Amino acid sequence: MGAQQPPRALFLTGFMGAGKTTVGRALAARLGWRFWDLDEQVERQAGRSVAEIFREAGETAFRTAENAAVGALLQEVAQFATVAALGGGTLSQPLNAQRLRQVRAAWVFLDAPLEVLRQRCQPMAAQRPLFADEAAFRRLYAARLAHYRSASLHVNTAGKTPEEVAAEIAVALRLDALGETGRR
Numbered sequence: 001m002g003a004q005q006p007p008r009a010l011f012l013t014g015f016m017g018a019g020k021t022t023v024g025r026a027l028a029a030r031l032g033w034r035f036w037d038l039d040e041q042v043e044r045q046a047g048r049s050v051a052e053i054f055r056e057a058g059e060t061a062f063r064t065a066e067n068a069a070v071g072a073l074l075q076e077v078a079q080f081a082t083v084a085a086l087g088g089g090t091l092s093q094p095l096n097a098q099r100l101r102q103v104r105a106a107w108v109f110l111d112a113p114l115e116v117l118r119q120r121c122q123p124m125a126a127q128r129p130l131f132a133d134e135a136a137f138r139r140l141y142a143a144r145l146a147h148y149r150s151a152s153l154h155v156n157t158a159g160k161t162p163e164e165v166a167a168e169i170a171v172a173l174r175l176d177a178l179g180e181t182g183r184r
């Protein structure tokens with residue numbers, strides 16, 4: 001991301017419970033950008049929830065729907081300044097990572113201690129098909145970490161409100177001054 005070339009998109013990555021959706025919403029509101037949630041797009045396209053897709057059609061079907069949602073996201077990004085919350089496993093599919101990396105985007109890894117991530121996921125466990133016992137949760141997190149860490153900005157969200165995290169990102173990436181029009 002060169003100094004002359006402000007990002008056209010902001011991609012939030014990280015494990016489940018990291019706050020990608022809530023922070024993404026707050027950040028988009030702050031910047032006046034569009035907000036795009038990849039899981040929501042999958043659900044809209046499929047006409048059922050992520051949990052239902054996993055239950056009724058399996059993870060492979062979910063990953064196929066997620067690929068399609070990445071395609072739709074790329075179309076959105078081509079037209080509008082967009083903050084996008086990716087799914088926790090989106091970057092684990094090489095094709096998704098490859099396509100998303102072609103965009104002039106800023107990448108942010110939202111993180112928190114594993115125990116905090118687990119506590120945040122617990123109340124909505126039924127909606128999170130990959131939320132499992134602690135050992136499996138830890139293993140999946142470890143397997144994903146290299147993908148998340150490839151983001152240029154890492155933010156610990158523990159103990160912070162979504163608005164505080166959004167402010168931290170906007171300041172770190174100097175995005176507040178860009179506004180809607182100054183971005184391309």
Ligand code: S3P
Binds near residue numbers: 050086128129
């Ligand atoms: C997944 C994370 C979920 C959702 C799906 C798969 C994953 O998104 O995409 O359940 O593979 O880690 P969140 O990270 O928003 O919970």
